[in-house]
Amino acid sequence: MTLLVIGLLVLFLAGAPLFAVMIGSAALGALTLPRSFAAEFGGSMQTFFSLGTNEQAQIFSTIPLFIYAGYLMAAAHTADRLVRFANALLGWMPGGLAIVTILASAIFTTFTGASGVTIVALGGLLMPALVKHKYPQRFSLGLVAGTGSCGLLLPPALPLFVFGAIYGINKDLATKWEWDRQRFLFAGVVPGAVLLVSLASIAVWVALRHRLPRQRFDARELGRAALVALPELVLPFGVITLLASGVSIAQVAALTVVYLAALELFVFRDVAPRTLWRISTESMALSGTIFLVVFTSAVFTNFLVTAKVPATIVEWTTAHVDSRYLFLLMLNGLLLVVGMMMDVFSAIVIVLPLIAAVADRYGVNPYHLGVIFLLNLEIGYLTPPVGLNLFITSFKFRVPVIDVVRAVIPFIVAMLVSLLLVTYVPALTVVPEAERRGTAGALAQLVAEQATEARAVREVALLRGDGSPVLDEAKRPIVKRLDDCARSKSEAERETCTSLFVDVTACRTAPPAGQTSAACEREAVADWVSSNLLEEDWDLDEDEGGATQ
Numbered sequence: 001m002t003l004l005v006i007g008l009l010v011l012f013l014a015g016a017p018l019f020a021v022m023i024g025s026a027a028l029g030a031l032t033l034p035r036s037f038a039a040e041f042g043g044s045m046q047t048f049f050s051l052g053t054n055e056q057a058q059i060f061s062t063i064p065l066f067i068y069a070g071y072l073m074a075a076a077h078t079a080d081r082l083v084r085f086a087n088a089l090l091g092w093m094p095g096g097l098a099i100v101t102i103l104a105s106a107i108f109t110t111f112t113g114a115s116g117v118t119i120v121a122l123g124g125l126l127m128p129a130l131v132k133h134k135y136p137q138r139f140s141l142g143l144v145a146g147t148g149s150c151g152l153l154l155p156p157a158l159p160l161f162v163f164g165a166i167y168g169i170n171k172d173l174a175t176k177w178e179w180d181r182q183r184f185l186f187a188g189v190v191p192g193a194v195l196l197v198s199l200a201s202i203a204v205w206v207a208l209r210h211r212l213p214r215q216r217f218d219a220r221e222l223g224r225a226a227l228v229a230l231p232e233l234v235l236p237f238g239v240i241t242l243l244a245s246g247v248s249i250a251q252v253a254a255l256t257v258v259y260l261a262a263l264e265l266f267v268f269r270d271v272a273p274r275t276l277w278r279i280s281t282e283s284m285a286l287s288g289t290i291f292l293v294v295f296t297s298a299v300f301t302n303f304l305v306t307a308k309v310p311a312t313i314v315e316w317t318t319a320h321v322d323s324r325y326l327f328l329l330m331l332n333g334l335l336l337v338v339g340m341m342m343d344v345f346s347a348i349v350i351v352l353p354l355i356a357a358v359a360d361r362y363g364v365n366p367y368h369l370g371v372i373f374l375l376n377l378e379i380g381y382l383t384p385p386v387g388l389n390l391f392i393t394s395f396k397f398r399v400p401v402i403d404v405v406r407a408v409i410p411f412i413v414a415m416l417v418s419l420l421l422v423t424y425v426p427a428l429t430v431v432p433e434a435e436r437r438g439t440a441g442a443l444a445q446l447v448a449e450q451a452t453e454a455r456a457v458r459e460v461a462l463l464r465g466d467g468s469p470v471l472d473e474a475k476r477p478i479v480k481r482l483d484d485c486a487r488s489k490s491e492a493e494r495e496t497c498t499s500l501f502v503d504v505t506a507c508r509t510a511p512p513a514g515q516t517s518a519a520c521e522r523e524a525v526a527d528w529v530s531s532n533l534l535e536e537d538w539d540l541d542e543d544e545g546g547a548t549q
Contacts, residue, residue, distance in 0.1 A: 004028055018346050019292040022300040029303040040306065045299065058250045059165050059181055060294070064287035065253035066156055070112035071283040072260045076270035078232050079121050082107060083129075085229035088222040091215040097133050098203030101126045102147045102196055109151030110236060119148040119392050127397065134213065138407045139206050145393035145404055146411030149381045150195055152344065152374055153188030156239050156252070159344050159377070160185050162294065163370050166301075166352050177366050183431045185243060187367040190430045191375060191422040198414040231263050244432065290345055297349030310357040317358050324362045328423050331355065332376055339380015340387050347377055368429040375422060379415045382408050456501040457508065458482050465526045500528045 005028065012021045030040035073079075086100040093099065104126070109118045123144045130140035152159050164181035206212075226233075235256065242252045264271040271279070304310060321327050334355075338347045352373065359369045381389040384405045394401045422428050462470035462478045469477040485497035507520035 001028065001032065017292075018350075019296040022293075022296045022350075026296075026299045026303045029307060033303075033306060040303075058248065059161065059168075060291070061250045062156075062161055062253040063158065063290055064284060065250075065257050066111065066158055066161070067287050067290075068280070068283045069253075069256045069260050070117070070158075071279045072257075072264055072271065073108070073111050073232075074117055074121050075275060075279055076264045076268060078270075079104065079108060079125055081225075081229040081232060083122070083125060085222075085225040085233065087215075088218065088225040092217040093204075094214065095200070095203035095205075095207035095212070096214060097126075097130060098135065098139075098143055098207065099200050101130065101143055102150065102199050102203065105144075105147035106151035106154060106192070106196060107236060109149060110154045110157050118151075119144060119389060120396055123148075123393070123396050133215075134210070136206070136210065138403070139410075141393065141397065141399065141404060142407030142409070142411055143203070144397075145389050146382060146408050146415075147199060148389050148392070149378045150199060151192070152378050153192035153195070153371065154236070155185040155189070155243065156236075156249075156256075157188075159348065159374050160188065160370075161249070162290070162345055163348050163352070163374065165294065166297065166348050167356065167366060167370070177360070179366055180431075182243065182249060184367055184370055185249075186240075187429050187431045188371050188374065190428050191371045191418075194421060194428060195375070195378075195415065195418045198418040199411060202410055202414055231267065235259070293345055293349055297353070300350075301353040304353055310354060313354060314358050314361050318361055324364075325424065327358070327362045328364070328372070331359070331372065332419060332423060335373060335376030336380055336383055339377040340383040341380075343388070344374070344377045347380075348373070365426060365429070367431050368426045371429050372419075372423055375415075375419050379412065379419060382412055382415070456482060456498070456505045458501075460500055460504050460525060462529050463522055463525045465530060467522055467526075470529060496532060500525065500532075503528065 005025075008021055008024050008028070011024075012018070027041055030037050033040045082104050083100060086103055087097060090096045090099050090103075101122070105118050105122055108122060112118055112121070127140055127144050130143065131137060135143075151157060161181075164179075164184045167184075168179055168181060207214075239252055239256060242255070243249065261276075265273065265276075317327070321330065335347075335351070338351050342350070356366070356369070360366075364372075381387050384390060390401055390404045390408070393399075393404045458481060460480050462480055464470060472478050480497075480500065482498065482501045485494050485501075503524040504521050507524055508517050511517040511520040
């Protein structure tokens with residue numbers, strides 16, 4: 001068995017297909033588990049086939065559609081029209097053309113998904129223009145390379161769909177949080193804007209430092225460029241609007257393809273009908289590759305969960321890492337290395353099942369985790385010595401890789417600053433509210449409950465009936481927080497959790513006649529502990545900040 005595992009590792013390092021390595025790993029793992037091989041591996045394969053037939057099939061159907069849309073844009077003159085419009089709109093600003101490069105790359109990467117396509121499609125157009133406008137050669141090279149993946153957080157970027165699907169494949173990954181793939185598509189909008197602003201600040205600084213000339217604002221040119229680019233320019237905003245209005249992801253993806261095909265074939269006529277076959281075969285080959293990796297990752301994840309690998313990692317990490325902030329720092333370091341070594345899709349399907357449970361233990365919201373994950377992988381494309389974008393840029397512009405590395409250093413620094421900001425300010429990860437459906441009475445009850453919780457105390461120290469504190473395994477007093485209740489597995493558990501804080505608040509504001517507020521509070525806490533912790537034998541798992549659930 002050891003030799004077989006070593007053989008699989010050698011095959012992986014030698015370039016064997018990732019899906020074959022994962023299937024082989026799952027098969028070997030099934031041999032080591034207590035049940036028969038047929039039961040263990042058969043159950044995993046059942047997971048494989050169910051992905052194409054259950055409700056997740058609708059999510060997966062969007063992958064080939066958006067890939068096809070990206071290939072249509074790459075085959076047409078979309079890049080020329082977008083750059084012309086953006087330059088007419090922003091060219092008068094300090095660093096205007098550099099900001100145009102950043103925005104055009106972000107929009108293009110959103111639909112193409114692969115950063116290499118963005119560098120190849122836009123680099124040949126923008127690099128000469130930047131040098132012509134007297135931008136330094138090294139800065140121009142670093143800008144084209146550094147912005148090649150800066151749209152992966154913006155909907156409808158393909159990695160958002162893949163992350164959402166992989167996180168939702170196994171319910172063991174989402175133990176405390178409710179997960180909505182469609183809401184996750186918007187989680188990266190604000191962090192993505194933070195990244196773009198960070199990159200644009202470098203462009204403005206370079207323009208001011210070198211006193212680069214600006215072009216005069218021409219309203220007529222802006223109008224002409226807007227008229228030509230408008231049909232394609234409205235596409236990302238239209239997609240976001242439809243998704244926000246509740247239209248299903250699959251329907252939006254299908255409409256996107258139909259709209260783009262009609263636009264490029266019959267309006268702009270950039271794509272000839274005879275080239276559609278080539279576009280179709282190339283895009284479907286990429287789709288098939290992604291499906292093989294994603295589906296076999298479900299088999300491999302099934303084995304990992306059965307073998308309790310994530311649980312072992314959680315146990316080791318929590319025993320050695322006490323601080324949530326230190327965990328996030330270590331997570332960023334790990335993901336930067338992963339992003340440097342793997343493409344974004346392979347990184348998601350291999351690494352996510354291993355770290356999701358650990359992040360859950362440290363109280364990291366899965367939407368926040370997804371943003372951190374994808375932003376790290378964006379930076380990984382540029383991380384020396386083997387970041388993919390470094391070699392694509394070197395090949396495209398025929399310059400040594402070491403020159404590209406020197407050129408991208410300022411942009412890597414800006415991206416790392418954005419990463420730290422997004423990592424340690426979770427409020428920047430904004431997701432839309434979950435859709436609420438029900439009667440007016442239910443809504444009124446919900447409002448009343450929310451108002452009661454808003455007035456409730458935020459923390460309560462747990463006490464036993466004799467007034468002694470409830471201790472965790474480390475002999476520390478357990479302090480329960482109201483925010484922990486939001487992560488309950490069911491509505492009933494959430495209500496039970498919040499009842500403690502509501503009762504304590506009532507004791508503090510209006511204690512019963514003949515009883516002090518302190519005595520009322522001790523009694524309420526002891527009753528809650530007796531009913532919900534001791535009698536039901538809840539697990540006292542350590543949570544962030546020393547609190548326990």
